[in-house]
Structures are given as structure tokens and as C-alpha cells.
Amino acid sequence: MDSRLLIVSSLLLLCLSGTTCHGSVLFSSLKRTLSVHASPKQGAKLKAGEDKITVTWDLNNTLPASTDDQYKKVKVKLCFAPISQKDRAWRKTENEMKRDKTCQFTIVDRAYDSSAKTEQRFDWVVERDVPTATYFVRAYAYDSAGAEVAYGQTTDTSKTSNLFDVQGITGRHVSLDIAAASFSAFSVLTLFGFFFNEKRKARAGK
Amino acid sequence: MEEPEELGGKDVEFVLPVDSDKKATEFRLFFLAPPHMRTFHLAWLSLFSCFFSTFAIPPLQPIIRDDLNLTDTDIGNAGIASFTSSIFSRLAMGPICDLMGPRVATAMLSLLTALLIFAFSLASSPNDFILLRFLIGFSLANFVSNQFWMSSMFSGNVVGLVNGFAAGWANVGSGATQIFMPLIYSLITSFGVASFTAWRIAFVVPAVFQVVTALMVLAYGQDLPQGNYSSVKMKMRENMSSKEGLFEDLFHGLKNYRGWILGLTYGFCFGVELTVDNVIAQYFYDRFGVNMQVAGTIAACFVFANCFSRPFRGVLSNVMAKRFGMRGRLWSLWIVQSVAALLCILLERTNSLMSSVVVMCAFSVFVQGTSGLTFEVVPFISKRSLGVISGMTGSGGTVGAVVTQLLLFSGSKFSKQTGISLMDLMMFFCTLPISLIYFPQWGGMLCGPNYIHSSSFAEHNYHLLA
Numbered sequence: 001m002d003s004r005l006l007i008v009s010s011l012l013l014l015c016l017s018g019t020t021c022h023g024s025v026l027f028s029s030l031k032r033t034l035s036v037h038a039s040p041k042q043g044a045k046l047k048a049g050e051d052k053i054t055v056t057w058d059l060n061n062t063l064p065a066s067t068d069d070q071y072k073k074v075k076v077k078l079c080f081a082p083i084s085q086k087d088r089a090w091r092k093t094e095n096e097m098k099r100d101k102t103c104q105f106t107i108v109d110r111a112y113d114s115s116a117k118t119e120q121r122f123d124w125v126v127e128r129d130v131p132t133a134t135y136f137v138r139a140y141a142y143d144s145a146g147a148e149v150a151y152g153q154t155t156d157t158s159k160t161s162n163l164f165d166v167q168g169i170t171g172r173h174v175s176l177d178i179a180a181a182s183f184s185a186f187s188v189l190t191l192f193g194f195f196f197n198e199k200r201k202a203r204a205g206k
Numbered sequence: 207m208e209e210p211e212e213l214g215g216k217d218v219e220f221v222l223p224v225d226s227d228k229k230a231t232e233f234r235l236f237f238l239a240p241p242h243m244r245t246f247h248l249a250w251l252s253l254f255s256c257f258f259s260t261f262a263i264p265p266l267q268p269i270i271r272d273d274l275n276l277t278d279t280d281i282g283n284a285g286i287a288s289f290t291s292s293i294f295s296r297l298a299m300g301p302i303c304d305l306m307g308p309r310v311a312t313a314m315l316s317l318l319t320a321l322l323i324f325a326f327s328l329a330s331s332p333n334d335f336i337l338l339r340f341l342i343g344f345s346l347a348n349f350v351s352n353q354f355w356m357s358s359m360f361s362g363n364v365v366g367l368v369n370g371f372a373a374g375w376a377n378v379g380s381g382a383t384q385i386f387m388p389l390i391y392s393l394i395t396s397f398g399v400a401s402f403t404a405w406r407i408a409f410v411v412p413a414v415f416q417v418v419t420a421l422m423v424l425a426y427g428q429d430l431p432q433g434n435y436s437s438v439k440m441k442m443r444e445n446m447s448s449k450e451g452l453f454e455d456l457f458h459g460l461k462n463y464r465g466w467i468l469g470l471t472y473g474f475c476f477g478v479e480l481t482v483d484n485v486i487a488q489y490f491y492d493r494f495g496v497n498m499q500v501a502g503t504i505a506a507c508f509v510f511a512n513c514f515s516r517p518f519r520g521v522l523s524n525v526m527a528k529r530f531g532m533r534g535r536l537w538s539l540w541i542v543q544s545v546a547a548l549l550c551i552l553l554e555r556t557n558s559l560m561s562s563v564v565v566m567c568a569f570s571v572f573v574q575g576t577s578g579l580t581f582e583v584v585p586f587i588s589k590r591s592l593g594v595i596s597g598m599t600g601s602g603g604t605v606g607a608v609v610t611q612l613l614l615f616s617g618s619k620f621s622k623q624t625g626i627s628l629m630d631l632m633m634f635f636c637t638l639p640i641s642l643i644y645f646p647q648w649g650g651m652l653c654g655p656n657y658i659h660s661s662s663f664a665e666h667n668y669h670l671l672a
Contacts, residue, residue, distance in 0.1 A: 049400075087277035089621075090268070090492055099495075128400040131272035170330050171273055171402025179410065180324040187324075187417050191317045194424050 025097040025148050030140075033067055034152025035060045036076070038137040040164035048168045049128040053078075055107055057139045057152060058119040070149055071112040071141040076122065077103035079153070081163045084133035097148055103138055105130055112141060132168040220431065228431035229361040233368050241428050242359050248427045250372045252312055252419040253352045256345040257379030258386075259323050259412040260288065263339065265384045265487050265502040266391060266405045270335070273402040280332040282615055285484045287336050288343035289477075289607040295347035296601045300354065300593040307435035308355035309427040312348050316420035319345035323413035327406040345416075350600055352376065353581075354593060358430055365585060367517065367524070370578045374516030377574070380483050381509025383412065388502040459594025464587045467639045468580055468595075469602025474636040475543055475576035477606020478550075478629060482508065482573075485615055486566070489622045494559045504563055511570040519578035531655075532586065532648035536640055539579040540651060543637040546572035550630030554623050577603075586645070 039054040040046060046053070055076050059068045079102045085091045094100040108122040138153040155162045221239035222230040230242040237243040263270065271281060295315075302311045322341045329335050353369050360368045390411055394404040429435045459465060486508055491501040519542070526534030549569040556562045580599060587595050610632070614625035644650035 087279055088271075089278055090271070090488075129272075129402065132275050168273065168275075169400060169402050171400060171404075171406055172328060172330060173403060176327060176403070176406055180327050183410070183413065183417070184321045184324045187317045187320050187420075190417075190421060191314060194313075 026095050027097055027100060027151075028095055030148055031150045032152060033060050033063055033150040034058070034074075034139050034141060036137055036139045036152040036154050038154045038164075042162050042164070044164040046126055046164060046166045048126045048130045048166055051126055053107065053124050053126060053137070054121065055124065055137055055139075056119050056121045058117075060152070065117070068112070068114045068141070068150075070143045071114055072144045073110070073142040073146075074112040074120070074139055075109045075142070076107040076137060076139040078105040078107055078126075078130065078135050079103035079138045081134040081136055081155075082159050083163075084135070107137070126166055128169050130166050130168055132166065134163050134165050136163050224431065225361045227361070229359060230431075231361045231363060233360065233364045233371075235371065240426075241431050245355060245359050245427055246368060246372060248419075248423050249308075249312070249352045249355050250375045252316055252416075252423050253348050253372070253376035254379035254382075255412070255416040255419040256316060256319070256348045257376055258383045259319065259416050260342055260345055261380035261483050262323075262383045262387050262409065262412045263326075264484050265387045265498065265505065266408065267488055268491060268498055269391070269401055269405045273405070274329060274332055274335050276332050276335060280336060282611065284336045284339040285481075285611045285615065286608050287340035288484075289480060289604045289611060291340045291343035292346035293601050293604045293608065295344040296350050296604060297597050299347040299350035300597040303351050303354045304593070307429035308351045308358065309423055309429050309434065312351045312355070313420040313423045313427075315345060315348055315351070316416050316423070320413045320416040320420065323409055323416065327409045346604070349373065349376070350593075350597055353596055353600075355429070357585075357592065367521070369581055370517040370519070373581070374512045374514075374574070374578065377479075377512040377516065378510060381506040381512065384483075384487055384502040384505040384509065386411075388499045392499065455591045456594050459588060459591030459598065462587060462591070462595065464643050464645075465595045465598045466602075467643055468583060468587070468599045469605070470636055471539070471543060471602075471640055472577065472580045472599045473602040473604075473606020473609070474633040475546065475573050475580065475606075476603035477608075477610060478546075478633055479570075479573050479577065480604065480607035481610045481615065481629070484611065485622060485625075489626075490559075490562075493622070494562070496559070504566070507563065508566055508570045511567065512574050515571045515574040516578035519575035519582070522575075523579050523582035527582075532583075532645055533651065533654075535579070535583055536643060536651045539576065539583065540637055540640045542572055542579060543576040543640075544634060546576055547630045547634035547637065550633060551627060554627040554630070583643075586648075 034057050036055065036057045038056075039052070057074065057076060059065070080091045082093075085093065085102070091101050091104070093102045105127065107124045110120075110122075136153060136155040136159060138151060140148045141150040143149045220228070220230070220242070221237070222232050222234065222242050225231050233246075234243060238247060267281065270276070276284075299311065299315075306314075319342055322338055326338045326342065329338055352372055356368045356372050357365055387408060390408045391404050394407050395401060399407065483505070487498075487501040487505040490496055490504050491498060496504070522538060523535050526538045530537070546569060549565060549572060553562060553565045553569055556565055581596075584595055584599055585592060610629050614620055614628055615622065620628070641651045644653060646656045649655040
């Protein structure tokens with residue numbers, strides 16, 4: 001029973017490690033054909049829920065016009081810079097696109113029009129669930145099967161330039177502070193009330 | 207509140223049959239009869255709320271870690287901190303129960319830690335997170351008062367079973383929270399509340415629950431079948447506690463090597479269970495990409511086995527004891543814990559979600575069963591120092607949790623998978639010392655009883671339970 005399980009597990013492991021087992025796409029196989037720009041410059045500090053990011057993207061104009069014929073959809077995402085991934089395994093960069101956790105927030109998801117040769121643009125207010133961290137912007141192009149085929153990003157290959165910060169909301173509100181304080185006071189008062197009552201009964205009993 | 211009863215005065219009518227100490231000799235699970243069964247239900251419910259609150263944090267960890275900008279190191283340190291505090295609080299709880307009675311001790315701890323859970327809603331930095339998890343961890347000391355309270359209310363022939371049910375059902379709190387906290391969070395976010403505010407509001411629920419159970423304990427509970435500590439006569443209290451005093455009992459208990467061995471093995475069954483409670487939701491979330499609600503539900507399955515596995519291991523132990531005596535109890539403890547270790551190895555090797563869940567459930571049954579079996583042996587080590595031995599074993603559990611969390615799951619040194627496989631190897635090797643436990647009148651795993659010395663053994667005032 002154990003050896004059969006071991007064989008099955010090993011087969012599964014081999015299968016998953018293979019690149020073409022389920023056709024899972026690798027980031028290293030994607031071509032950097034899109035030219036992406038975002039409004040925040042290097043070191044800019046944005047506030048979640050308040051500030052806006054304007055992203056623009058189009059095909060890199062040094063490439064032939066037919067390069068993007070396959071592209072059917074584009075997703076522009078907010079991605080963590082290496083400094084915000086450090087010691088945080090849930091934001092790890094993996095080569096296998098299915099397991100990659102670098103880009104967790106979608107700015108815009110729309111159809112890619114390869115006939116329109118103009119720059120695409122989108123304004124996005126940084127959402128309130130974006131945490132405090134350092135980011136860059138990346139766009140993925142998808143084919144008709146929904147698999148990534150190309151990308152573009154605002155930073156360089158080593159992800160060191162053109163990074164900006166977002167200050168997330170704390171999530172705290174004055175009303176919550178008041179509620180917590182009131183409940184806590186109630187707990188403490190009840191405890192003291194109980195001790196006082198017990199002492200009073202003991203004295204009355206004597 | 208109950209009126210105080212005088213010992214040696216008129217015979218009070220109890221619903222359950224009682225012995226000479228007025229402790230119940232029968233355990234009827236679905237009764238609410240005061241004082242015995244009512245106390246049982248109050249005790250397990252208040253400990254349930256403590257587990258519910260302490261383990262409310264792991265299922266919401268994916269949101270909290272982003273809000274407070276935590277790193278893996280911070281999360282690991284907080285997990286360790288939450289167990290470290292309960293080591294000391296569990297050791298201290300025994301003497302506190304002796305002093306104030308288990309009712310007041312339980313309620314006081316619950317109310318004070320409820321304060322901290324309200325404060326947790328206000329956390330805004332990694333240091334707040336670690337500090338609050340440390341302080342909230344004190345609430346797990348209610349385990350000691352829970353077991354102490356049951357031992358004060360129930361007689362020797364059923365106390366093992368009662369303790370098993372009380373502890374097992376209370377432990378379910380740490381599973382219930384893994385399901386309910388993500389659901390409460392989803393409900394709040396469905397009203398359009400931002401995620402970073404929603405988790406803070408969600409924490410009001412476990413805190414209020416804990417306050418309610420504490421108040422119920424104060425209003426409806428009593429320390430002893432005869433009444434509360436404050437109203438029971440001094441003479442009776444002297445009869446109950448050891449004549450030589452608290453320090454003698456403490457020293458007596460600490461000298462007993464069996465207590466230390468059980469502390470070690472409990473560290474690697476209950477300790478492992480605590481650590482897994484902390485990491486399992488994140489493990490499934492990160493490894494298999496399931497969402498928070500599903501990860502929470504899977505984690506909850508791990509804990510729900512407590513509902514039946516702990517109490518019924520108590521039954522298994524009784525059956526083994528009837529046929530093979532203490533040797534049967536020791537053998538069943540070793541076998542069940544070793545199987546748990548092997549299943550843990552298998553958990554790390556499985557790669558599909560479904561088989562992982564199945565193996566995890568099997569692992570949970572065995573590891574929780576071991577916890578139950580350990581406390582089946584504890585009452586036999588020393589009646590006089592029962593509190594101390596229980597405290598040592600109980601603390602051993604949390605020491606084990608701290609050690610495994612510290613060595614294997616803090617920071618990014620090991621992936622969670624490697625951590626799990628190393629943990630189960632440690633578990634297997636730390637189970638072997640059970641073979642060293644030897645009772646002269648009952649024997650040990652490898653040796654039979656030594657009848658020649660058993661009578662002088664009794665003279666050493668061990669007063670072991672039959």
C-alpha cells in the first residue's frame with residue numbers, strides 16, 4: 001500500500017515538474033513586446049483609496065505590426081517589487097505562471113484590439129485593499145486560449161527602477177476604537193462588580 | 207448563585223450518584239443537572255471560547271499580514287509567542303485554582319483576555335501583533351482550570367472520561383473558529399466594508415463570546431459539589447488539600463520522572479496539534495491555492511476530529527486497561543502516537559488536494575487520540591500531586607508547540623512542507639521514551655510489574671487511583 005502510494009506520488013511530482021504536462025506557461029517563455037507606462041515616477045508615494053494611477057500600454061514600436069495578431073486580451077496588474085517580497089512567501093515570484101504570486105491586483109482587464117494602433121490608457125484609483133508596499137506595473141497579453149503569450153512592465157528586468165510606494169489604509173475607524181474601548185470597560189467593570197459583590201456577601205454572612 | 211452547603215450536615219440530594227467527597231460517580235453527557243453536569247458544560251464551553259479566540263487569528267492571517275505589513279518572521283514569532291505565554295500561565299494556573307477556586311480563576315482569565323481580543327482589533331504594527339498574540343495566549347491556561355474543575359466534581363472512576371470530553375469538546379473551538387471567522391469576515395465585506403476594516407470588526411465576535419461564557423461561569427458555576435471556595439469551611443479545605451502544603455506537592459510532582467516523560471510526549475502530540483492549527487490554513491492556502499474560506503474549512507476538519515477522537519481514546523484506554531492493565535495504556539499510547547507520526551510524513555509527501563485532506567484527517571484523529579490517551583495515564587502517576595503532574599504535562603504540550611514552531615515554522619528557513627516532515631520525525635523519536643515509564647505495581651511497556659516491592663510502594667503515600 002505504501003509503495004504504491006509512493007509510486008503514484010512520484011509520478012504526480014514528475015508530472016507537475018514537467019513544463020508541458022498541463023501546458024502551464026512559464027514566465028521565461030514570454031516575450032517582452034508591450035511597452036507599459038504608469039503615472040507614478042520612481043519613489044512616488046500614493047495613498048490607497050485616494051490617489052490615482054494612469055497606465056498606458058501599446059505594442060513596442062520597434063517590433064513589426066503583426067506581432068500582436070495573436071493577442072486577444074490584456075490584463076494590467078499591480079505587482080510587488082522584490083523588497084516587498086522579501087521574507088513573505090505568499091508574494092513569491094515563480095517561473096510557472098500558475099504558481100506565480102508577484103502580481104496580485106488587477107488594474108484593468110480588457111480585450112486587446114490589435115487593429116487599433118494607438119496607445120491604450122486607463123485611470124485607476126488605488127483600491128482600499130492594496131496593502132502598504134513597493135510596486136511596479138506589468139501588463140500581460142493573452143491569446144484566444146487564455147494563456148499568457150507576452151508582457152510588458154514599467155520597470156527593468158531586475159525590477160529595480162521606476163518603483164513606487166503605496167500606503168495602504170489602516171482599516172481602523174474611530175467608531176471601532178470606541179466600541180472596543182466600551183466593551184473592554186464593560187468586561188473590567190463586571191469583574192470588579194463580581195468581586196465587590198462576593199466580598200459584600202461574605203461580610204453579610206459573618 | 208448556589209447556597210453554600212455544610213459538610214457533615216444534612217445530606218443534600220444530588221441528581222447524580224456521588225461518592226464520599228460528593229463527587230459524581232456517573233457521567234451523563236446531555237444532562238444539565240447542577241452542580242456536576244452544569245459545571246461540566248460551563249467548563250468546556252468557556253474553554254471552547256478561549257480556543258475560539260486564540261485561534262481566530264490564523265484563518266484571517268492572509269488579510270492581517272497585508273494590513274499590518276507582516277513578514278514570515280513576524281508571523282512565526284507571533285505563533286511562538288502565543289504558545290510561550292501559555293507555558294507559564296498553565297504552570298501558574300494550578301496554584302491559582304487552589305487559591306481562588308477554578309470558577310473564579312477561569313472567569314477572571316477569560317474576562318482579562320477578552321480585553322486583549324478587543325485590543326487586537328486596534329493593532330496597527332507587527333509589534334502590536336506579536337505582543338497581543340503573546341498576551342492572548344495566556345487564555346489557554348484555562349485548560350488547567352478546566353481539568354482541575356472536572357477533577358473536583360467527578361470521581362476517579364469517571365474523571366478520565368469527563369476530562370477527555372471536556373478537553374476534546376473545548377478543543378473543537380480552535381476548529382470552529384477556522385470556519386466561522388472567514389464566514390463572519392465574508393459577511394462583513396459583503397456590506398461593502400473594506401477588507402482591512404472587516405477583519406477588525408470580525409474580532410468583536412470571539413471577544414463578546416468569551417465575555418458571555420465568563421459571566422455564565424460566574425453566575426451559574428460553583429467550585430465544588432458543596433459550594434464555592436469562599437463559603438466552604440476552612441476545616442474541609444484542609445482535609446482536601448495535602449497536609450504538608452503546596453510546596454511539598456510541587457516538589458513531589460517535579461521529582462517524578464514519569465511526569466517529565468509524559469510532558470515530552472504530550473509536547474509532540476498536543477504541541478504538534480497546536481502548531482498545525484497555526485499553520486494548516488496558510489499551508490493549504492499557499493500550497494494548493496484554495497481561497498481563505500476553503501482553507502479555513504479544511505483546517506477546521508483537522509480540529510473537529512477532537513469531538514470524538516479524544517473522548518473515545520479515553521474509552522480505548524479503559525478497555526486496554528481492563529485487559530492488559532497499565533501496560534495496555536502505555537502500549538496504546540505509543541502505538542497511536544507513532545502512527546500519527548507516520549501519517550504526518552505521508553501528509554508532506556502527498557501532492558493532490560484531496561489526498562492531502564484525507565491524510566490530514568487521519569493524522570488528526572491519531573494525534574488528538576494521543577492527547578486523550580496521555581491524560582488517561584496522568585491520574586495514575588500521583589493523586590497527591592495530580593495538579594502538578596497535570597500542569598507539567600499540559601505545559602509540556604505548549605513547550606512542544608513553541609519548539610516546533612520556533613525550529614521549523616518561523617521565518618523562511620524551511621518551506622512549510624519541509625517543516626512538516628521534520629516535525630513528524632521529531633514526533634516519532636520523542637515517543638520512544640514512553641517505553642521508559644515503569645510503575646512497580648503495574649509494570650511498563652517492556653517489563654512486567656514487580657510484585658515484591660508493590661506493597662512498600664503503597665507505603666510511600668502515592669495513593670494511586672485504582
